[in-house]
Every structure is written in structure tokens, then in C-alpha cells.
Amino acid sequence: MASKTSNERPKSWLDPSLSRRAFLKSSSALAAVAAAGTLFKARPAEAVTTGGLPPDPIEQDADIVYTACLQCHGGCGIRAKVKDGVLVKIDGNPYHPNAAEVDHRLPYTTSRADSIQTLGSVCLKGQAGVQTINNPYRLLHPLKRAAGRGDGKWEVISLNAALDEVARAIAPYFQKTVADTSLTPAQAAAAADAANYIDTDFPELGGKANQVVFSPGRFEHGQKEFTDRLFKHGFGTVNYRHDHTSICETSHHVAHALMYNGKDHLKPDIVNAEFCIAWGANPLEADFPMQAISRKFMKFRKNGGELVVIDPRFSNSAAVADQWLPVQPGQDAALAMGMIQSIIANARYDAAYLRRPHAGAANPNSETTFSDATYIVDTTANNGSGGLLLSGGGKQQVVNSGGTVVDFDTVDTAQLDPSTLPTGQMTVFQLLKQEANKKTIAEWAHIADPSDTVITAATITDLASRFTSHGKRATIEIYRGVVQHTNGTYTAMAILALNNLIGNIDWKGGMATGGGHWHEVDKKAAGMINLKSDVGAGKQSPNGIPITRVGKEYESDAPNLFAADGYPAKRPWFPFAGFGNYQEIIPSIGDAYPYACKALLTYWNNMPYSAPAIRDVVMEILKDESRVPFHVNFDYEMGENASLADVVIPDGCYLERFSTPHVAPSILTKASGFRQPVVGTYDQTKKAWEFPYSHPLSGDIQMIEDLMIALAHKVEGITGQTWPGFGAAPFSGSDPDTSGKTLYNAGDYYDLILNNWMIESGKPASIQEIRDKGGVFEDDSGAYDADGLHVAHRYGGQVHFFIDYKPHAHAYGGATLVETRDSLSGANHTGLPTYVDPEQDIAGSSYAGEGSGTNVFKLLTFKPVMHAQGRTVIDPWLVDLMPDPMVQMNTADAAALGLKSGDKVKITSTHTGPYSRTMGDADDPFLANRAHLQVTDGIRPGCISIPHSYGHWQMSSQSRQVILASGVTQTVEGDASRAAGVSSSPVTRLDTSVGITYPAAPQDPVGGSVAFYDSFVTVERL
């Protein structure tokens, strides 16, 4: 077939005639901005825009700050080159495992002076950080709205005045906590703290302090633990941190946590693997840490490793794969179930592994884990809702090789598929087999690919055979593609079951839990300090229902509410969403369910842009002062959320902050990165409310930790009560290691963290060494066990197929999954990996009918390699690599509709109802005429895909009016390059099956993930 270039802007070298024309055109909007004098680097604008500048001088030791990136969540160590107080270049920290491979990384004992000639790598997003810090539109001073919310008119106020506004808004709810949420309404009304209840008719809701909601979008370790300390233990709200994870990939964590006893993230030891399925994951573009994963995947390929990519879109990862399987979106579990059936039918599972029922069993094969595959389930128990593990005297039961039912811990091996069990009893393995055998492999294949072309029964059996042909050295890398669906948790469990069937966890070349990190806030050894919960006099222990109902079961945790409303609940509850539920925050506030919000504090959080489907819902609620009486946003840019706040307080970018980023399990050694400011000076002798950070551009840019302490200090002044957790006596005093320790500012806090690391790791000689090297890192020699078979940092626990136990972390502690009821149907959740149709709302009604029609498409989105989250649109270098983001459509579909690349289109949700909308047409208030097509062979027919990060309507793309302190009104002109393209979110399907006034985003009722990929839209030429 004919060769062609895939990029709309021809990339020269292989076709010089095209290149000359292309590069002579100075076409992009960015070029226009550059000509207008925008600063892309902190240099004289003229010099930058006229080019011809020589490179900056080569860096010396004194020019380098080792810190950590945050352009995506990878946490890569970086080295910032700072000349004359200006950040001019970013490279990789050669000590950091993300930034250098085994043969290249410096041992931690290498002196800093000896590190200067060795550079690690950092990806294009990380490189573009110099444009993030030097962003000419960044917020430098606090703003108070000078007109209605969202009207784009602001008044500059002082930092003290801004914090006063916040203090006044939250002070009335300060420490309004209650002793007992389990009282009856009558008891609560008679209690001494009756006035503190939100509503004594519903004591379970907790105290009025819960009506203050803190929602940071992206929050880093160090910051998280600090604000938990202040808001949870100091202020007393149960809503102390609602962050973004459910729009990312939370059901992936929840599925792991359920199957691996709270261990919520595993990744392949890819460099030693022989086979890998990247399933709904894009390691070369979007997975994290992208650069480390990319490097390791290319090494895996070089080693001869076989890669299969399952993704409806042809990603860069697919481009380097042996096989691309464009599955029907959301039907991944059908493919997994077909594979499970094939593996079991052909006995290609690791029987010796699966038959091992407990950690103490004989272990001829050096396994580090064992599974519940042989455990007997009484399927008649639990009201017939999936059964419960059969218990004999408190112990699980198995069938021994003689056919006798015995305690699980009395035998070395047990039967997987016994024929001797009575009716109503089956082993977990038999239940899994039964689940996978509900349809034939051909039927599963047809669900996974209704066109019967790319995935057939033969494809499934072949894939199952190849996956099981490498012993323990076969792996599956899953990420958000498989879990950001209404069926996300169960789909992930079905895929993880494949790993479990070959027992690859902890094996070299198998699945690994990663090296992890040293503890920043836990006391793990003498001399360390518990910074998380060792809080001085007045420590609060908030209770009650989080506003998003995460970690709580409706019926048992809210008995009075349940008695009033029954099933279905007015909005869904998420007992297993251990990582929060971002998309429910604002609609719940809008519905005042289960209670009203009195003050909303957001930090680096762009809800109207980032939460799919509910843009107009979120905007309407955030504009409504009766539903959101006060809203302060701490942010670095005038994002879509900031634009709707009452007060905006400037935040430093990630290069001007402290924090302690961890790394993903792709890294097999321990790593504790330290993020620290690369510009400005921090005066630790100043108390937080004296504003310790001197930023080169504005004294109003302070660390979030310091802003929170300053806020607490002000609330103390208003209420006359102590806000515990900071100051002269921040600790309880019960731990002698805290003696004499004060906590007046962020610097004090991070010194204590670094001290914790120094003690626990035993590596650095001083906390200064940690600053000098950008963290503490285990050397690569710590990656693998001396036995040559396993990774050194292991899971080492039980692998669960059937979730009738209480995972120890990140999950609901009240009951097991099988014993927990769905808040809408009242039915018990299934405990097994299972296939769930994705095209249904959370109440269980199918909307598959919305998918019929000639111009109807499944709506997808993806993260192209040059972008991470929505924030990287502020970096012109990155935008210039894709200045015209397009809606991708398959060649055959476009031909059938008479559409071609470049056509402007409008995209309409096929779900009708309030807040459903059309995007890109002339009536679109934000994104009119911005959607145009790219016709490609790189997407499954019947789908369209839209790159994320684009489609902003704020982010300084529009002008804003600012009244300066002098009284003069200044207009800040917007940058049109930030208004490129559209995103999938505005036309994602709303879930109108729940809600009082406001509908919900489509979501997974178990893990809490929002569903990005289960919507239908029509596409028409404008």
C-alpha cells in the first residue's frame, strides 16, 4: 500500500520538497504570539524572538539544583540549570532511577561534584518546564473578583487580605466536630455537642466542620500529608483532601488493592520479561514514568521481547509492537474472559502455583506468593449473592489430594477442580472457570470485536497461548484505557486474573510492586517523627460521611439517611473508592447531598475542564452562591476553575515548591525524590505568616504549606481557639524524638521529612546531602534478589481471585466486596472478576441503543506524548508539536460519510437531556469552530479519538481585566494558542439516572473511576 506521512505538518527530512515549503511558512498561532513579544524564556523578548542567540554557558556545580519534575506524575529527577537566577535548561538527575538506566546511573555515594559531568535524561515535557516557570501569564498576585463569578474582572488584593477572606469564610466551622456519629437522632439532639451536628436527624453526617471542603487536584506527597495534618487533625473536616485520581485511573488501583491485599499498583519488570501485553496502556506516550518506561520497553524490544498492544487507537506504543489489537472500547473484559477460558481449557495455567494454599506450604518452586484458587466457596451463602468462602472453625476450607475437605493451612497443595464437592460448593478456581465459560470463545471474541475482523476466537486462543509460553516472564501492563469505564474495576480484575493464572508476581521478568520509597511522615525507627498524626493539644479526629460518600456504605454507614430514602440512594455511594471520587465533588455540593457545602477551597484543580461530561453542571454550581457560598482557588494560572472563584491566590509552579514525589513500580529500587525551589530564596527564620519565600517575580508567591499555616494562624485570631499541628508545640509530646521541635513553616516541615529519610535509609550523611542530590536513591544493585529469580522488593502476600476478605489499605473496612451492597440497586457486589457490559448507566439501564446510526461513533480520548494533563497547553514548545489538534476518524468511516482531513465538524452527544450538548458548532460558547478531522488508519472504525490537554477556554486564552492596587484597570490580553482544539469532555455522556438537581458523570460504581470511553456521539461536517 502507498506510503504516507501521518503528520499534518510534513516533517521534512524524507521529503525535502515538502520540508522547505513547510518551514518557510511561519504558520502557527504561536509564531504570531512570538512576534508579538511574548516571553518564552526569561530573556529579553526581542532576543528570544529574533533567534540567533548562542546557547547558554555550560553549567557549573553552582548553577545546578537537583529537584523533581511535575510536568506529568512521573516524578523524574531533574537537574535545573540556573544562570543569574533564571532557569534556562532542564536535564535529568543522574542519581535518579527514572532518569538513567542501570549502566549509566550514578551510585548514591558519588559526590555531587563528581556528578556534574554526567547528565540523566528527561522527556520533552520535562524539558519544557522552563516555559512553565517563565509563563508570562502566570498569576503573581491574589485576585478578588470585582464582578460576578466568571465575569473575568478582578481586583488585586494583598496576600494578607486574601487569606483574611478565606479565614472569615471557614472560621465559623472551625473544629465543629462531634464525638459520636452513631447516635440516634434523639441522642444526638440531646448530646452536649448537639449544636455541632450538621443535622441531628442524620447524626452519621458528622459535624459542621465537614461543610468545609478542601479539594486539591494534583497534590504531591509531602504536601498531602501536611494539609491532611492541618485540615483533618487541625480543622476537623472529613473532607480534608478530595483529589483527582478518579479522573485518572483510580479503578486500576482499586482492582489491584482488592486482589493484592491493599497493594494498589504493580508494573512489569519489563527489561527481564519475554512477553508483554500493553493493555489500555501506552508506555511510550502516557504511562508513567513515561521516560523510564519508554527506555525499558525499548530495551525489552531490543532483547527480543514480544509486545502486543491492545488499544482502539494506534499509539506510538502500537507502532513499535509486534501486534496491534484495536479492541472495541470497553469490551476488554470479554477478551480477557476468552483468554481465561482458553488458558483453563488447555491447562496452560501454573497449576503447581495455584494449588499452593498458604504461605507456609512446601515451596519447591520458590514462590513468594500463594492464591485463594483452591478455597471453597459456599455459593448458597450471602443470600445467594455470589456466596462466601466456606469457613470451618474460622478457617478457609480446601479439598486435599485425597478428596477430603480440610483447613487450608493443613496441606501443601489442594485441588483446583475437585469433583467431590456437594452441590452449592465450588472452589474459587471453578467459579472463575464458570465465569469464563459463560460464553464460548467465539462469543467473547464477537463482543470484543463486533466486526469479527481483528479479534476472532483464533486471535484469543493464540494470544492466550503466547502469553502462557514464557513461564513467569510474561506480563500485562494495564492503565487507564481499561479502567476508565463504567465496568472499570471488574475489567481490570479480569485482566489481572491472567497474571494470577501464571503466578508471575515477584518474579524477575514478571509483575513487580516496585522498590517504593522511604517514609516521609511515618515513624519507622527511633529518631524519626510521625508527622502525619502526631499532633499537639486540640487534635481533631473528624468523622462522618465525606461529601462524595467514598469509603462509606450507604445502608450500614448512614442508617438514618437510608431509612429516609431507601434504595436507590439519591446519589451513588462508593465504599471501595479508596482514592476518592473527583467527579462527584461538585455535583454533590450542587445537590447538597448528603449535606451542603459552606466553603470550598481548591488547589491546582481545574474541575470544569478536567471532569468529563459535567462541564456545564460544574460551571452552573460554581457560579451559584447559594450552593457554593465561598470559593478560593490556589492556582498558578487563570484556569477554568480559577475563573469561577471568589478569590484566587497565586501558587508557585512545581519548580518553586517543596514536595516528596514517589516513583511508580516500574522502578524496582527505592527512591525518595525531593522537590525544592530552583529559583528564589527561602528564609526559614521567618514564620509562615511572615511569608518566608522570596520569589524573583512576586512576594505573593508562597508555598502552599505556608499559606495553610498562615490561614490557620488567622483562624486562631478570629476564633481564639488553637489550631493544632504547627507552631511552637506542634506535637503531642508523647514521643521524645519530637522534643524541642517546632513547625513554623514549610522549611521546618521538610527538614523533619529529610531527617526521617536520613535515619530510615542510612544513606545520606546529612539532610544537606539529600538537598544536594535531589533525594535519596537506592542503587541498582538493590533491584533483584540474590537468588537470581525474584525482584528484591516483593509483594510476598496472597493473591485473591475472590474478594471475600478485607484488603488492609485504601478500601472500605466495614465489609468485604461480596458482602457490600450497591447503593442504587441494593444488590450485593460480585466478588469475582467478571464481564460487565460498559454501556449502562450506574442504575444499570443499558443505553446501547444510543450507539446506532450511520454517523454515530464511540468517543475516545488520549494523551499524546507531548502533553500530560490539561496544564501543558501553556508550554509553546509542546503545543507547537501539535498546534492543530484533531479529531481522529478511521479512513473507511470518513469515506462513508464523505469527510476528509481538515473538515470542520460538530460533535453531538447522542444522549439527550439537560446539559447534553453539541461541541464545535457556531453556537458553542467556548469551542466554536475548533473541531476538525484527521482521517487516519490508526483508529478502530466506529470510534473517534480526541487528544487531551486541548480544548481550553480559559488558561489565559481569553483576556481578563484586573484592577491594580493603584486603581488603574489593566486588560491582560489572552494567548490564542491556548485556545486550540477541543476535548472529549463536553460531549461525554451524562448519567441522568441519579442526582436530585444535577446529573452525574458516567462512572464505575466500585472503584469510582469516571468513564471517559463509553459515550456515543454523532459527527457532522459544519
Next chain:
Amino acid sequence: MAQIGWAIDLERCTGCQTCTIACKSENNTPMGTNYRDVAFVDSGGYPLLQRLFVTMSCNHCENPACLASCPVDAITKESTYGIVLIDQDKCIGCKYCVFACPYGAPRYNGSTQKVEKCTFCIHRIEQGLFPACETSCIGRAIRHVVSFDTAADSGRDAPTGFADAGLTHPSTRFLHDGSEAVQPGDPVAAT
């Protein structure tokens, strides 16, 4: 004369374009003027699509067409490493080199009205450091070769579409046979 050159391992290129941005950051090039770029070459069709990533910049040819085309002798082949450089003080912006180069390497800067291109990061090479693109390449596809054997390796194993190496003898070879001819961390030549 010594000749420095490139060995590009196409089996390691991830298509991420980090090289493009690392170069911009190091060399302070203006928007729209990139010394290094990545080509995306598709073949086949759905569902058997194939895509090749090819990173390329100036090849610092043994017989540079740009140098030959320059009417004011602004382009020179520097003697220590054989790096082709454009003297910005002499360049008159006529763009002859842009049209002469079979690889499209020279880039016209509309602001200075002169032509710029890859310098092999000679300022870094002279300090014993690697070029910015090589340092940053996350797939480790880009390697410099201290002593490039133009006679044997010019254009070797180049992908389809790479201009005939016989024209200018580019100091670039490709690797896509699973070989590891160039190991990471090869030192830069001592001067």
C-alpha cells in the same frame, strides 16, 4: 580530518520528540525553527498499519551541499570534528543552502533573516559533554560516533526515503538490525 557523526538506532526511537525540544532548549532556537525533528512514516493500512519514527538533523556531510552552495562562504566544515557550521555574521539569508541540502537541515530564521542549523552542540562537545539530543534521548536511539567512517558507514542502513548518500556523504548511519555497534557512554574525543 576527524569526523564526528550520528548513529541512529531506529529500533530504539519511541517517536517522543524529546530530541527536538532538548535541542530547542539547549540552543535557544525560536519557535518554528527546529534543528532536529522526527519524521513519522506510515505504511500499510488498518488494521495492519505500520509507523516508523526517524529522528534527523544535520548530517555534517563529508561534502556538504550547503557549503558548496553558499555564495558568501558563511558555511564551513570545522577542522577538529568535521562539524558543519554557519557563520551568522556572514550569512546573508539567501537560502541557497536550504534548497541545496538534500536533507532539509538548514533552517531559515524569519526573525534574523538568516539560516541556522544543528551545530552538533559543539559547545558541549568541546567540554566533553554529549549533544543535548543524545543526552535527552529517552529511548537511547541517538548516539554520536567519535570517529565516523564516512567511506564505510555514510547512509548505511538508512530507511527508505533518505536521500542518496552518494550525493554528499552524510556522517550518519542507522541501526535497525538489533546490533549494538555503539555503546552508551562512549567518551567524546579528547581534543
